[in-house]
Amino acid sequence: MKYAKLGNSDLTVSRICMGCMGFGDPARGQHSWTVDEEHTREIIKRGLELGVNFYDTAIAYQSGTSERYVGRALRDFAKRDEVVVATKFLPRTQEEIGQGVTGQRHIGNMIDTSLKNLGMDHVDLYIYHMWDWQTPLYDIMDGLNRIVKAGKARYIGISNCFAWQIAKANALAEKEGFAKFVSVQGHYNLIFREEEREMVPYCEEENIALTPYSALASGRLSRLPGANDTKRAEEDAYAKFKYDATAQQDGAIIARVAELAEKRDVTMTEVSLAWLLTKVTSPVVGATKPRHIEGAAKAADLELTAEEISYLEAPYVPHPLAGVMAQNKPAAAKEKHVWSTGDQPIGGK
Numbered sequence: 380m381k382y383a384k385l386g387n388s389d390l391t392v393s394r395i396c397m398g399c400m401g402f403g404d405p406a407r408g409q410h411s412w413t414v415d416e417e418h419t420r421e422i423i424k425r426g427l428e429l430g431v432n433f434y435d436t437a438i439a440y441q442s443g444t445s446e447r448y449v450g451r452a453l454r455d456f457a458k459r460d461e462v463v464v465a466t467k468f469l470p471r472t473q474e475e476i477g478q479g480v481t482g483q484r485h486i487g488n489m490i491d492t493s494l495k496n497l498g499m500d501h502v503d504l505y506i507y508h509m510w511d512w513q514t515p516l517y518d519i520m521d522g523l524n525r526i527v528k529a530g531k532a533r534y535i536g537i538s539n540c541f542a543w544q545i546a547k548a549n550a551l552a553e554k555e556g557f558a559k560f561v562s563v564q565g566h567y568n569l570i571f572r573e574e575e576r577e578m579v580p581y582c583e584e585e586n587i588a589l590t591p592y593s594a595l596a597s598g599r600l601s602r603l604p605g606a607n608d609t610k611r612a613e614e615d616a617y618a619k620f621k622y623d624a625t626a627q628q629d630g631a632i633i634a635r636v637a638e639l640a641e642k643r644d645v646t647m648t649e650v651s652l653a654w655l656l657t658k659v660t661s662p663v664v665g666a667t668k669p670r671h672i673e674g675a676a677k678a679a680d681l682e683l684t685a686e687e688i689s690y691l692e693a694p695y696v697p698h699p700l701a702g703v704m705a706q707n708k709p710a711a712a713k714e715k716h717v718w719s720t721g722d723q724p725i726g727g728k
């Protein structure tokens with residue numbers, strides 16, 4: 380495994396981050412395809428053996444059960460200061476807004492619930508999961524600064540935002556002397572490259588780490604369409620929503636990934652992640668089996684040539700925004716989120 384500094388922070392992270400959205404109780408949330416605690420433990424154990432020290436979960440994943448499984452596994456198999464644990468908080472609900480719960484209090488409540496779920500006294504990276512159009516930015520940044528000051532989060536990151544949003548947030552933080560975002564978790568992979576116009580150059584300029592999610596387009600960059608269709612491939616409506624509309628044009632890129640994989644005698648997963656690793660600090664890769672993290676870990680050692688990179692990139696055409704980013708606008712703030720089942724996160728036992 381290779382390692383890198385996470386932007387302007389002191390955190391050293393593996394170049395592959397384990398995405399933990401696929402862990403948790405399948406009866407308790409958005410996804411029916413998540414793996415139970417026993418399988419979660421096996422996958423995390425394998426990740427640790429391979430040198431993966433960076434784990435990404437969220438309070439939203441299966442109503443907090445992902446956090447619980449991940450917390451228990453990391454506490455059992457790793458030393459706390461040898462892993463980098465990231466989790467995320469949600470926007471305020473309509474009920475909270477109605478009850479007058481401020482952004483600051485909301486963030487305080489969310490981190491306390493996540494720490495309880497994880498069984499930890501702090502997280503290394505606390506991520507603003509999606510832009511909260513109904514809460515003043517000052518309250519969000521003040522709330523985050525308070526939990527950093529309280530030692531509950533070492534650093535803060537942001538996910539699903541436009542470059543102007545993080546630029547505005549970090550400018551406010553700078554002015555007020557608050558903690559600034561050190562990383563961005565955006566949707567970025569070979570078949571969805573909308574981050575390249577504004578976000579990638581902005582982060583390069585500011586030394587902010589890119590830790591993109593759905594690095595394999597939820598499996599679409601790991602196999603040819605129709606090959607070995609998995610439980611997840613069949614049931615993941617959220618991923619279908621993100622990728623089905625552009626499947627035909629994306630097919631040309633996926634075919635090139637397969638062609639290059641055969642030529643280099645590696646897997647499609649390795650080619651897809653090796654490409655992303657030329658652009659970002661640490662892609663967040665989901666795993667539902669130990670062999671998935673084994674395959675992903677190998678990508679850190681694959682070097683693509685400049686010609687191979689151009690070959691993979693050439694067929695791309697701009698895509699409309701999909702998933703959470705398609706709802707990143709004031710008018711959508713009160714709509715049901717694409718990822719949401721209405722099942723509220725639960726506090727830990």
Ligand SMILES: NC(=O)c1ccc[n+]([C@@H]2O[C@H](COP(=O)([O-])OP(=O)(O)OC[C@H]3O[C@@H](n4cnc5c(N)ncnc54)[C@H](OP(=O)(O)O)[C@@H]3O)[C@@H](O)[C@H]2O)c1
Nearest residue numbers: 398399400592593594595596597598601609664665671674
């Ligand atoms: N911030 C956000 O809003 C947000 C949104 C989405 C995801 N995320 C984060 O990003 C992580 C990853 O996202 P994701 O799961 O959508 O996408 P992903 O990493 O693009 O895809 C993961 C899927 O790819 C397949 N796969 C992985 N490694 C493989 C290998 N070595 N060989 C063959 N197939 C392999 C598996 O599919 P099968 O299970 O079908 O075999 C796996 O479930 C999540 O766990 C979560 O932590 C964040």
